[in-house]
Amino acid sequence: MDRKAFLKYAGASAGFWLAPSVITSCTNGGAYKPDSYRYPLQLPDILDSDQLRASRDNLTIAEQYTLDGLQFNESLPGPTIRIKKGERFQVQFHNNIGEESIIHWHGMIVPPEMDGHPRDVISEGSYSYDFKINQRAGTYWYHPHPHRITGPQVYRGLAGFFIVTDDEEEALNLPSGEFELPLVIQDRKIDSSGTIYYDPSMPERMMTGYLGDHILVNGVPSPYHEVQPRPYRLRLLNGSNARIYNIALRNGNSFTVLGSDGGLLPRPVETTELLLAPGERADILMDFSNGFSGNSAELISKSFSVPSNGGMMGNMSQMMGQGGPEQGSEFSLMEFRIGNKTGSSSPVDLPQQLSDISFPSQEDALRIRSIEVDMEMMRGHTINGRLFEMLRVDEEITRGDTEIWEFINNSAVPHPMHIHAVQFKVLSRTGNRDIIPTETGWKDTVLVMPGERVRVIVTFDAPKGLYVFHCHNLEHEDAGMMANLEIT
Ligand SMILES: [Cu+2]
Numbered sequence: 001m002d003r004k005a006f007l008k009y010a011g012a013s014a015g016f017w018l019a020p021s022v023i024t025s026c027t028n029g030g031a032y033k034p035d036s037y038r039y040p041l042q043l044p045d046i047l048d049s050d051q052l053r054a055s056r057d058n059l060t061i062a063e064q065y066t067l068d069g070l071q072f073n074e075s076l077p078g079p080t081i082r083i084k085k086g087e088r089f090q091v092q093f094h095n096n097i098g099e100e101s102i103i104h105w106h107g108m109i110v111p112p113e114m115d116g117h118p119r120d121v122i123s124e125g126s127y128s129y130d131f132k133i134n135q136r137a138g139t140y141w142y143h144p145h146p147h148r149i150t151g152p153q154v155y156r157g158l159a160g161f162f163i164v165t166d167d168e169e170e171a172l173n174l175p176s177g178e179f180e181l182p183l184v185i186q187d188r189k190i191d192s193s194g195t196i197y198y199d200p201s202m203p204e205r206m207m208t209g210y211l212g213d214h215i216l217v218n219g220v221p222s223p224y225h226e227v228q229p230r231p232y233r234l235r236l237l238n239g240s241n242a243r244i245y246n247i248a249l250r251n252g253n254s255f256t257v258l259g260s261d262g263g264l265l266p267r268p269v270e271t272t273e274l275l276l277a278p279g280e281r282a283d284i285l286m287d288f289s290n291g292f293s294g295n296s297a298e299l300i301s302k303s304f305s306v307p308s309n310g311g312m313m314g315n316m317s318q319m320m321g322q323g324g325p326e327q328g329s330e331f332s333l334m335e336f337r338i339g340n341k342t343g344s345s346s347p348v349d350l351p352q353q354l355s356d357i358s359f360p361s362q363e364d365a366l367r368i369r370s371i372e373v374d375m376e377m378m379r380g381h382t383i384n385g386r387l388f389e390m391l392r393v394d395e396e397i398t399r400g401d402t403e404i405w406e407f408i409n410n411s412a413v414p415h416p417m418h419i420h421a422v423q424f425k426v427l428s429r430t431g432n433r434d435i436i437p438t439e440t441g442w443k444d445t446v447l448v449m450p451g452e453r454v455r456v457i458v459t460f461d462a463p464k465g466l467y468v469f470h471c472h473n474l475e476h477e478d479a480g481m482m483a484n485l486e487i488t
Pocket of ligand 1: 481
């Protein structure tokens with residue numbers, strides 16, 4: 001029996017209860033490495049209208065792959081929104097994809113009716129967004145948020161950058177223009193006929209999420225980009241459904257982390273690798289001026305291990321549900337081809353302090369809220385034992401309160417937990433992993449590995465109303481790993 005047939009069989013009849021002897025017959029694929037970086041990187045256009053039209057289009061990607069795609073304004077990824085703090089954002093979302101959808105502005109703090117709560121879906125026609133940009137500069141993003149079908153809609157192409165600028169950040173004179181590159185990293189499955197397809201098996205839905213075997217950066221398979229020997233600002237977004245990347249350079253060079261989900265860090269942090277889970281962003285400074293041989297800098301996802309939790313279930317989750325390489329496998333992402341010096345290379349003089357931030361302190365917290373995430377047999381991915389219900393209020397919070405939320409992962413798979421309407425600060429994590437560089441700044445999504453307890457501190461200042469929090473593994477979210485929070 002080949003693996004695909006085996007997985008279909010497993011999903012249809014046996015659920016997850018399979019004899020270990022059967023499971024160990026699955027072998028893991030090796031590290032994914034493209035033959036070469038053949039296609040130039042594309043950069044999405046800046047949105048220059050007040051219309052976002054979602055449509056269904058048959059796409060050909062890199063002249064060889066086909067996709068039954070969904071696009072904003074016939075662009076893959078969608079156009080980049082670029083706006084300054086204090087400005088008003090107005091856009092009309094038109095839904096022409098033939099199924100329910102609604103847009104969520106990930107990381108943005110907006111009124112509940114502007115947030116893209118799944119109850120606000122439209123199946124046709126349009127939805128008006130109108131809100132003031134009232135938060136820090138940062139790399140945010142937008143994507144659909146309909147209940148149960150967010151995974152396929154994002155996978156098929158509906159996602160774009162939402163970049164906010166402000167005076168504090170502009171004063172730093174970070175690389176800009178052609179030296180500032182927004183890069184959305186996504187993995188995809190491609191069949192032997194070249195079709196990019198979305199067809200999660202039962203184990204993929206119930207365990208790992210949908211893990212692809214090919215990498216797209218800004219919609220281009222394993223691209224290359226020609227750069228000058230100087231520092232660049234890379235705005236990385238993990239727009240994958242389920243795959244976590246461990247961002248690194250092939251030659252082991254270090255790079256500097258400048259920002260996170262909610263904008264600049266207090267101080268720059270140098271590192272050689274950086275975990276980036278679905279939904280998370282990292283603003284990094286990469287210097288191509290020295291240390292690279294052959295004028296090539298290869299961006300990779302370095303292999304990493306997922307802590308096992310719960311013995312056989314942990315092992316099963318790693319081995320089942322894969323069509324692509326397992327979570328933690330090494331991947332090649334893209335190549336930077338370093339040209340000769342053209343004109344003056346401008347060094348970036350980073351200050352000791354990037355941003356003046358005061359995080360809430362633990363003494364300010366009025367309570368600790370436990371958010372237990374688990375996978376229950378025959379039920380699915382739960383939050384505090386429950387699956388998502390559209391209007392049930394799961395957590396009620398008084399506006400202005402500061403709380404500690406403790407995410408407890410009792411399951412065997414990683415969960416990147418995202419809270420709408422806030423930015424929070426990670427306080428602590430149990431287990432073998434410490435706080436990582438991006439977690440020294442504001443976050444809206446935090447990776448909780450199997451067995452970990454992660455504490456975050458958060459002040460609920462957003463307008464009163466109903467918002468969601470959920471796992472950003474989109475197969476988990478679609479399976480019900482989402483809950484409502486109401487600010488009252
Ligand atoms: Cu999850």
